[in-house]
Amino acid sequence: MKTIRVMIVAVGGQGNILAARVLGETAVAAGIDVRMSEFHGMAQRGGVVESMVLLGDGTGYCIADGEADVLLGFEPSETIRAAAKCSSSSIVITNTVPLPPFTVAMGQAQYPQMPESLKKLASRVQNLIMLDALKIATEAGSPLAVNMAMLGALAGTGILPMEPDLFCRIIEEKTKKRFVEINLKAFQAGMMQADNTRS
Amino acid sequence: MHPLLLEQENKKMLMLGNEAIARGALEAGVAFAAAYPGTPSSEIALQFFRISLETDLYFEYSVNEKVSLEMAAGAAMCGLKTMVSMKHVGLNVASDALMTLAYTGITGSLVLVVADDPFMFSSQNEQDSRFYAGLSGLPMLEPSTVAEAKEMTRYAFGLSEDLKLPVILRTTTRINHSSGVVTLGPLTKRVTRGDFKKDPFNLVCIPSVSRNLHPRLLEKMDKAASIADQSSWNRSQGEGKWGIICNGVSYGYVKDAVDELNIADSVRILRIGFSHPFPESLVQSFLNGCEKVLVAEEGEPWLQQAVHAAAQRAGLTIPIQGKEEGLFSRLYEFNPTIVKKAISVFFGIDFVPSTPVQTPDMPEVPARPPNLCPGCPHRATYAAVREVFGDEAIYPTDIGCYTLGLLPPLKMGDFLIAMGAGVGTAGGFSQATGKKVVAFIGDSTFFHSGLSPLANAVYNNHDFMLVVLDNGTTGMTGHQPHPGVDLTHMHLHKKTVSIEAAVKGLGVEKTIAVNPFHFRKTVDAIQELADYRGVSVLVAKAACPLYDKTLPGFKKKRPFFVKTEKCSKHRLCTEKIACPAFLLDGQEIRIDADRCTGCALCAQICPENAILPIPRKE
Numbered sequence: 114m115k116t117i118r119v120m121i122v123a124v125g126g127q128g129n130i131l132a133a134r135v136l137g138e139t140a141v142a143a144g145i146d147v148r149m150s151e152f153h154g155m156a157q158r159g160g161v162v163e164s165m166v167l168l169g170d171g172t173g174y175c176i177a178d179g180e181a182d183v184l185l186g187f188e189p190s191e192t193i194r195a196a197a198k199c200s201s202s203s204i205v206i207t208n209t210v211p212l213p214p215f216t217v218a219m220g221q222a223q224y225p226q227m228p229e230s231l232k233k234l235a236s237r238v239q240n241l242i243m244l245d246a247l248k249i250a251t252e253a254g255s256p257l258a259v260n261m262a263m264l265g266a267l268a269g270t271g272i273l274p275m276e277p278d279l280f281c282r283i284i285e286e287k288t289k290k291r292f293v294e295i296n297l298k299a300f301q302a303g304m305m306q307a308d309n310t311r312s
Numbered sequence: 313m314h315p316l317l318l319e320q321e322n323k324k325m326l327m328l329g330n331e332a333i334a335r336g337a338l339e340a341g342v343a344f345a346a347a348y349p350g351t352p353s354s355e356i357a358l359q360f361f362r363i364s365l366e367t368d369l370y371f372e373y374s375v376n377e378k379v380s381l382e383m384a385a386g387a388a389m390c391g392l393k394t395m396v397s398m399k400h401v402g403l404n405v406a407s408d409a410l411m412t413l414a415y416t417g418i419t420g421s422l423v424l425v426v427a428d429d430p431f432m433f434s435s436q437n438e439q440d441s442r443f444y445a446g447l448s449g450l451p452m453l454e455p456s457t458v459a460e461a462k463e464m465t466r467y468a469f470g471l472s473e474d475l476k477l478p479v480i481l482r483t484t485t486r487i488n489h490s491s492g493v494v495t496l497g498p499l500t501k502r503v504t505r506g507d508f509k510k511d512p513f514n515l516v517c518i519p520s521v522s523r524n525l526h527p528r529l530l531e532k533m534d535k536a537a538s539i540a541d542q543s544s545w546n547r548s549q550g551e552g553k554w555g556i557i558c559n560g561v562s563y564g565y566v567k568d569a570v571d572e573l574n575i576a577d578s579v580r581i582l583r584i585g586f587s588h589p590f591p592e593s594l595v596q597s598f599l600n601g602c603e604k605v606l607v608a609e610e611g612e613p614w615l616q617q618a619v620h621a622a623a624q625r626a627g628l629t630i631p632i633q634g635k636e637e638g639l640f641s642r643l644y645e646f647n648p649t650i651v652k653k654a655i656s657v658f659f660g661i662d663f664v665p666s667t668p669v670q671t672p673d674m675p676e677v678p679a680r681p682p683n684l685c686p687g688c689p690h691r692a693t694y695a696a697v698r699e700v701f702g703d704e705a706i707y708p709t710d711i712g713c714y715t716l717g718l719l720p721p722l723k724m725g726d727f728l729i730a731m732g733a734g735v736g737t738a739g740g741f742s743q744a745t746g747k748k749v750v751a752f753i754g755d756s757t758f759f760h761s762g763l764s765p766l767a768n769a770v771y772n773n774h775d776f777m778l779v780v781l782d783n784g785t786t787g788m789t790g791h792q793p794h795p796g797v798d799l800t801h802m803h804l805h806k807k808t809v810s811i812e813a814a815v816k817g818l819g820v821e822k823t824i825a826v827n828p829f830h831f832r833k834t835v836d837a838i839q840e841l842a843d844y845r846g847v848s849v850l851v852a853k854a855a856c857p858l859y860d861k862t863l864p865g866f867k868k869k870r871p872f873f874v875k876t877e878k879c880s881k882h883r884l885c886t887e888k889i890a891c892p893a894f895l896l897d898g899q900e901i902r903i904d905a906d907r908c909t910g911c912a913l914c915a916q917i918c919p920e921n922a923i924l925p926i927p928r929k930e
Binding site: 124134137138143144146148149150151152160161165170171172173174175176177178181190191193194196197198199200201213215216217218219220222223224225226229230233234237238241300 | 459571
């Protein structure tokens with residue numbers, strides 16, 4: 114199978130690592146070879162968290178600039194920061210809800226105009242899907258389910274060779290019991306939203 | 313049951329590289345493991361710690377890497393299968409014991425995992441630990457993938473047992489912190505009891521003994537070299553006149569690059585997995601079939617030098633390059649594009665890297681600098697020290713979360729090189745400048761390397777204040793215990809060691825312990841110590857809020873809020889302590905109740921008493 118490279122970026126605490134884990138476990142369950150790499154230096158202290166997931170053929174664990182097939186951004190400014198991982202054939206899925214860093218919260222730095230920047234990005238990649246993952250997660254029962262909403266959106270694009278049902282099974286197996294129902298709801302709502310944007 | 317104890321043979325599991333290493337050790341029958349936590353190696357120890365709670369595997373978090381190695385050496389001398397894991401700089405600490413352990417050798421087996429960190433994701437340098445294999449004369453294995461990390465670990469135990477030598481398993485971050493599919497093998501039953509056979513004239517390294525041991529080590533190295541030459545961990549693939557020699561994680565980049573550049577028909581790849589002693593004959597016969605050879609390795613030209621030497625001895629003059637201008641850098645880690653580019657340049661192939669989307673017209677995205685957590689007691693201590701000394705004192709610091717105190721507005725950190733060096737350098741700073749010096753060290757680091765330099769400072773009449781930032785855990789690497797940590801809630805009955813008693817025992821005459829969240833008292837204590845000439849110690853003791861949350865009986869304190877009517881907007885709170893729970897709403901300062909831990913530090917800084925706990929709902 115030709116390699117599919119998925120780059121996931123988020124802020125510490127948003128559940129990036131778990132989302133990548135579920136994606137990877139789903140691939141294993143589907144019999145697809147998978148390699149993943151994470152960078153979470155100081156995640157709990159407000160830093161950036163990156164995961165790279167490579168499905169299919171290949172040996173390396175990393176994604177170089179311009180080589181991501183999908184960029185999944187849990188926070189809009191982090192999506193922009195990681196944009197160089199994309200090429201004109203990439204699909205970008207981004208949460209639209211900002212989580213400004215502390216320096217912005219204190220007025221020492223500016224948070225950029227996101228809608229404009231995302232519009233620019235949209236014109237340079239194959240497809241940009243925007244969703245309010247926080248709203249989806251909250252409606253599903255917990256703001257912590259942003260990661261599952263994002264993962265649902267990824268599944269909804271149809272770019273992955275794994276069935277949504279398999280994702281659901283893995284979410285049941287690999288996420289905390291008391292969150293399973295909420296996670297599944299968020300996943301499905303995220304999937305619907307991405308599915309609706311397909312033409 | 314811990315997932316790594318699964319008995320299902322041939323089952324495929326997605327594992328982190330560090331989990332794969334732990335599983336490999338379990339499959340080999342490891343019975344004794346020890347470590348000091350250090351990224352990117354920490355999760356290996358974490359698996360052993362958890363497994364030791366439900367099996368008879370012995371695991372301990374030792375105070376430092378040297379002690380870990382010495383513990384394992386003792387157990388290995390009794391015939392047990394043992395493992396120690398550490399990060400690259402940890403091997404510097406353990407190296408003193410390692411060099412002579414190579415002389416005595418071991419019975420049983422000892423596998424030493426050392427995790428290098430190219431690009432320094434979370435380290436103070438990116439030293440290449442492969443040189444330690446050459447320095448000590450020990451065999452070294454370097455896995456290329458997560459799956460191979462498991463297989464190689466299992467193999468390393470057997471190799472160690474055969475050669476009666478410790479074996480170094482050397483990884484890099486992209487193996488430790490990558491995940492891949494691993495196929496489970498059978499678990500070997502642990503043997504947890506052994507016996508020690510006295511043999512002082514082979515084991516007590518006085519000069520006359522070591523003079524006999526060094527030649528014996530060289531004999532073992534010869535044996536290891538012939539094993540390396542035959543080893544299936546050193547494998548070549550492909551045919552063609554172009555050669556690429558690579559190691560560890562670099563193999564993955566090379567393999568993918570050769571496939572993606574469509575040159576698989578012209579390239580032979582030699583992957584060196586058993587890399588010390590260097591498999592010279594194997595490399596020479598590989599070189600014989602090549603017109604030119606590229607060496608692909610992260611870090612230093614370690615492999616390249618060995619290949620050059622091998623070629624010279626075989627009288628080969630083909631071009632061999634690697635860390636040359638325009639090819640590979642000695643800095644940082646590789647990525648797929650770097651490797652594809654170097655291969656295309658060296659072999660003269662057209663290569664157009666993927667074009668990243670254009671971003672120069674995008675707005676600059678604000679940085680997300682790491683920060684001390686909301687409710688971190690170190691922030692309180694730093695704010696108090698700054699209150700007394702401002703920028704006047706020199707602040708040597710140490711390694712842990714609290715290193716983040718170097719960022720403004722706290723700016724507590726002027727010099728940092730190694731664990732314990734905050735204490736060690738303090739005397740030098742004060743002797744050389746006559747200025748006030750305040751050194752910082754965390755509790756785990758204090759036990760790791762703080763005791764000896766403190767004894768030295770007392771003995772030599774140095775003049776500085778040491779602040780022990782005691783948050784009751786090893787914060788940075790994920791809350792591992794140390795001798796000051798009580799683990800009775802986990803039914804582990806460890807006898808805890810008091811930092812204050814240790815400090816007094818080392819002869820420090822002036823010691824004050826405070827809870828740094830009592831801000832005024834802390835400032836007063838620092839003031840009192842400031843007037844003292846000689847070595848003084850402040851122990852600032854309050855729990856790490858992230859760790860505290862995980863303990864039984866934890867109750868969340870009421871968060872605070874800013875009473876707008878009382879606030880006169882001078883922003884002393886944010887300017888002095890910059891807690892990430894603060895945010896600006898227009899001109900108003902607010903506190904994010906979800907992030908506030910209720911530590912009350914800001915409430916004590918505010919002169920208007922405008923910061924108050926949120927009233928309880930009736």
